[in-house]
Amino acid sequence: DWLCSQTLLHAGAEREMKQLIMQRSAVHLESDAFLVCMNHALSTEKEEVMGLCIGEVEINRIVHIHSVIILRRSDKRKDRVEISPEQLSAASTEAERLADMTGKPMRVVGWYHSHPHITVWPSHVDVRTQAMYQMLDQGFVGLIFSCFIEDKNTKTGRVLYTCFQSVQAQKGSEYERVEIPVHVVPRDAIGKVCLESAVELPRILCQEEQDTYRKIHNLSHLDPITKIHNGSNRPNRPIRVLG
Amino acid sequence: MYHLLMGIIECAAAGGSGIDGDVSIMAASISGYTFSSVCFHSANSNSDHEGFLLGEVRQEETVSISDTQISTAELLQVVEIHNHDPCAQLFSFYDYAGKVNEDNLNRILKDRRKSVIGWYRFRRNTQQQMSFREQIIHKQLTQLLGVPDLVFLLFSFISTANSSTHALEYVLFRPNRRYNQRITLTIPNLGNTSQQEYKVSSVPNTSLNYAKVIKEHGAEFFDKDGVMKDIRTIFQVYSALQDKVQAVCGEVEQSERVKEKIQEDVNKLKQQIALRKRKTAEEERRLREAQNAESHPTSEENSEPSETSLLSRVAFHAPSAPERPGTSPNPPSYSDLLSQEDSLLSSSSSPTSAALLPRPQAVGSPGHPTPGPLGMGLGLSLGLGLGLGDSSEYENLVSEAAHLPMVSASVLAQGRPAALSPDGDARGSQTS
Numbered sequence: 001d002w003l004c005s006q007t008l009l010h011a012g013a014e015r016e017m018k019q020l021i022m023q024r025s026a027v028h029l030e031s032d033a034f035l036v037c038m039n040h041a042l043s044t045e046k047e048e049v050m051g052l053c054i055g056e057v058e059i060n061r062i063v064h065i066h067s068v069i070i071l072r073r074s075d076k077r078k079d080r081v082e083i084s085p086e087q088l089s090a091a092s093t094e095a096e097r098l099a100d101m102t103g104k105p106m107r108v109v110g111w112y113h114s115h116p117h118i119t120v121w122p123s124h125v126d127v128r129t130q131a132m133y134q135m136l137d138q139g140f141v142g143l144i145f146s147c148f149i150e151d152k153n154t155k156t157g158r159v160l161y162t163c164f165q166s167v168q169a170q171k172g173s174e175y176e177r178v179e180i181p182v183h184v185v186p187r188d189a190i191g192k193v194c195l196e197s198a199v200e201l202p203r204i205l206c207q208e209e210q211d212t213y214r215k216i217h218n219l220s221h222l223d224p225i226t227k228i229h230n231g232s233n234r235p236n237r238p239i240r241v242l243g
Numbered sequence: 244m245y246h247l248l249m250g251i252i253e254c255a256a257a258g259g260s261g262i263d264g265d266v267s268i269m270a271a272s273i274s275g276y277t278f279s280s281v282c283f284h285s286a287n288s289n290s291d292h293e294g295f296l297l298g299e300v301r302q303e304e305t306v307s308i309s310d311t312q313i314s315t316a317e318l319l320q321v322v323e324i325h326n327h328d329p330c331a332q333l334f335s336f337y338d339y340a341g342k343v344n345e346d347n348l349n350r351i352l353k354d355r356r357k358s359v360i361g362w363y364r365f366r367r368n369t370q371q372q373m374s375f376r377e378q379i380i381h382k383q384l385t386q387l388l389g390v391p392d393l394v395f396l397l398f399s400f401i402s403t404a405n406s407s408t409h410a411l412e413y414v415l416f417r418p419n420r421r422y423n424q425r426i427t428l429t430i431p432n433l434g435n436t437s438q439q440e441y442k443v444s445s446v447p448n449t450s451l452n453y454a455k456v457i458k459e460h461g462a463e464f465f466d467k468d469g470v471m472k473d474i475r476t477i478f479q480v481y482s483a484l485q486d487k488v489q490a491v492c493g494e495v496e497q498s499e500r501v502k503e504k505i506q507e508d509v510n511k512l513k514q515q516i517a518l519r520k521r522k523t524a525e526e527e528r529r530l531r532e533a534q535n536a537e538s539h540p541t542s543e544e545n546s547e548p549s550e551t552s553l554l555s556r557v558a559f560h561a562p563s564a565p566e567r568p569g570t571s572p573n574p575p576s577y578s579d580l581l582s583q584e585d586s587l588l589s590s591s592s593s594p595t596s597a598a599l600l601p602r603p604q605a606v607g608s609p610g611h612p613t614p615g616p617l618g619m620g621l622g623l624s625l626g627l628g629l630g631l632g633d634s635s636e637y638e639n640l641v642s643e644a645a646h647l648p649m650v651s652a653s654v655l656a657q658g659r660p661a662a663l664s665p666d667g668d669a670r671g672s673q674t675s
Contacts, residue, residue, distance in 0.1 A: 026406075035283040042275035046434025116434065120408060148430065155414060155425035156371055159282070162408040179407035186287040188506040189499035199485075199492045205433070206481060213474075 025061040027110070027141055027163045027182040029053075032194035033068050034184045038159070039198055040070055041114035041145035043205075049073070050113035052083065052091045053143065054098055056105050063109050063141055064185075066102070067193040069094055070200050072208055083111065098193060110141035120146035120160040122177055131166035131175040141165055141180055268317065271394065271415050272429045273324035282411060284329045285365035285398060294329035295352065296361035296396060298322065322394060322426075327363065328355055341379035345387055361394035361415075369399055371414045373423065381418045392419055394426070 040049050055065040069091050091108045099106040133140040142164050149158040163182035166175040285292045303319045336347040385393045395416040402409045417424040466472050
C-alpha cells in the first residue's frame, strides 16, 4: 500500500512537472493580429466566431503570435468551437507559408474564439476543448474575446480578452483553467499577413452564406413565394460586412 | 390601455421637422472596424491616446398616439461614427492649460473637419469620468467646430494582477447636456440586423388560382435554372466590392510598408542622436575633469556629481502654467528616456532635454514613467465610486507598463483587479 501511494504521488508529481514545463509563461500578441481578432469578434453578436493563432515559441516559453487565421464554423451551436482536421491542416500550410515569408519558425500555436454577451472566462466545454488541443501540442494556448457587454446602469460597454491553458490535477480529474499572461505588443504598421486575414472575413462569410443557401435552394418542396423570401434574405451578410 | 402607433420619419440632420419636438434622446453607433482600429492605435501607444470621431448625425422622429389622441413627437438624435482620426501624440492641438489651438486643429483635421462629430481619449487604469482638462477642451471644441452636441468617447483599460485578462471599457458622453449624459454605444454587426432566417417549409396552399398566378409571375423572379435573378445580381455586387477591398488592401499594405520604413529610419536617427549626445556628454565630462584636475590637483577627482546637482539635473522642471510651443515636439519614448537618465547619472553635463521636460501631468502625459508611482497606484486599486477625487491625478500612471513584455504584473495590479471579476454570464453559470 505504501509503495502504491508513493508510486501515485510520484506519478502525480511527474505529471505536474510536465504540465508546468509545457505551460506557457506568457503570450505576446502583435497588435495587428489583435486588430484582426477584434474585427472578427465584433462581426457578429449572434454566434461565437473562432480562428487559429500563428506564431513562434521563444526559448523562455513565451508564445509570440504574429497573425491569425479566421475559420469557418461548421457547427454554429453555442460553445461548439471544434476545429476540423482539414482546417488544422490548412492552417499548418499557411504557417509554413508565413515561415518562408518571414524566415521565422512559424506554426500554429493557439486558437481564439469570441464570447458575445457572455463572460470572458472559458466554459467547461472550452476548457475541455483546450485540453484536447493540448494533447496534440502541450504548449497550445487559448484566447477568448468577450464583447457586446454593457452595464445598463452606467452605460459602460466592455470588451475583454483572456488567455488560458488547461491542466488536470490528477489523472481522471476535471480539467481546470490556468491563466496565462497576455500582452499586446505594439507594431509600427499593420503586417501584410494580417491585412490579408482581415479581408478574408467577408469572403468566408460569403462562402458560408452560399453553402447555407445552396442547401435551402435544394429543398424542392418550397413554394415560389418562400423561395423569393429566402432569395431576398440571402445575399446581405457579406455585403454588409464589406459596407 | 394605450395604443401606441410608432411612425419613424427620417429628417435632415439639422433643423428638425414641423412638429415641435425635444431632441433629448440620443442613440449612437460605431462600426466594428472603427472600434477595432481605435483599439489598435491605442495598443500601439505608450501613453494616453486621443483622436477625433468622424461620422454623421441625423434625427429620427417618433410619433406616439395615445387613446387621448394627443400626438407627442420625440426627436431621436442618431450619431453614427464611421471613422476616426488618431492624433499622432498628445498635446497636438491643446496645451497643458487645456487651451485649444485652432491652427493646430485645422492642421490635424484638414478637410475632415466638417465630418467631426466628437472626439475620444484612451487611458489606462483610470476612472470612467471626464477629467477637468477634457471638459475644458470639449467646450472649446464644441465652439470651434460648431457642433452643438459634440460627443466624447472615453476608453479605459484595466487588467488583472497577472495580466491574463484585460478589459477595455468605453463610455460615450454627451457633455453639453445636463449631468454629462451617458449614451449607449452600439456596434452594428451581422448578428443584430433584422435579417430573418431562411424558411425551410412553406405554408401549404392548394388553391388553383394561387398556383396559376404564381406560375404566371414567377418568371419575373427566377431565371431558366430556377435561381432567383436577384441572387446573381447581388453576387456580382459582392464580387465587385470584394475586388475593390482587395485592391485597397494592396494599397494599404504598400503604404504600411512605407510607414514602417520611415519609422525605422526615424528610430535609427533617434539612436544616432542619442549616441551623439552621449558622446558629447562624455567629452564634456572628460574636459571638466581635466580642468578640475588642473585647478585642484590635491582634491579627489569628483567623477560623480553631487547629489544635489544630480537631483537638479534629473528632476523635471514644472512651470506653473506651462505652455508648449504651437507644434509640440515628439515626446521621448520610454527607452530613450531611460538611456538619457543613465547618461545623466554618469555625467556632469548640462541639463539635457529630459530634464527640461515638464513634470508628467495627470492628464495627457507623454508617457514617462513617474518615479515611485506605486504608492499612488495603490490608491487606484479599488475600482469605481471610491471618491478618489479628481481622477486626473491618477491618469496615465504606469501607462506604458502594460505594453512592455515581461513587465512585472504587480504594477498593473494597481489597476482595478477587484473590479475585473467575471462579468455576469448572460446564460447563468459557466456550466455548459
